[in-house]
Amino acid sequence: MAETFPVVARGIGRPDYAREIDKIKRGETYPQFEPRPDSEKYKIFVGVFLPTAPLAIGATFHLIDIETNLATPYDSPAGFIADFREWFFALDGKVGFLMDLDGIMQFYMVPDSLATVHEYEQIVWGKSSLFDPNALSAHTWDFSIKNLDDHVITGAVHTALALVVK
C-alpha cells in the first residue's frame, strides 16, 4: 500500500489553490479550443505572395491545397461534414476574399490592409451540415482573393476546412 503524507499548504493570501483547485483560472481552456472529435482533420489552403512573385493589380488567385499543390476549388467528399472554420491574412494591401460553397453560398470579406487577421470560429455558417446534415453528397469549396489595391501585394493568406467523419 502506498505511503501517504500530510501536505502543509504554504503561501500567503488568497486564493490558496492547494485547497480550492476549482477556482484555478490560469491555463483555462476556452470553449473554441476544447478537444474536438477524434476524426477531425484539416484541409489547408494557402496563397503566398513573395516580393519576387507578388499578386498583380486586379489579379485573382485561387488558394492552393497544400497536400496536392492543386488550386481550389476543392471537393469535400460525401460522408464528411466540412466546416469553413479558420482564415488568416497578412498582406500589404487591400484584397477581397471570396469563399464559394457549391456555387450557391458565398462568404466575402475585405480584411484590414497592413494588419494580420487570424480568425478561428466556433460558430460557422459555411458548414455543409446546415443543408446536408447526413453528408450524403460531395461539396465544392472555392477560395480566392483578388487584389483591389492600386499596387502589387505581397504576404500570405490561408484558410482551413475542418472535416469530420459523419
Added chain:
Amino acid sequence: MDDKQTKKVRCRHCGHIFEVEAEAIHITCPKCRKDFWVALISLMGGKFV
C-alpha cells in the same frame, strides 16, 4: 488489381499535374524530373480526403 489510393498533385516547378500514391509526400515530377514536397494531413479512417 492494384487498389492503392492515389491523389493528383501539381508539380511545384513546372505545373505538370499527375497521379501519385495517396501517401506520397516526397515526389519527383515525371516531366521535369525535379523533386518537391507536399503535406500529408488528411488520412481519416483509412480514407484520404
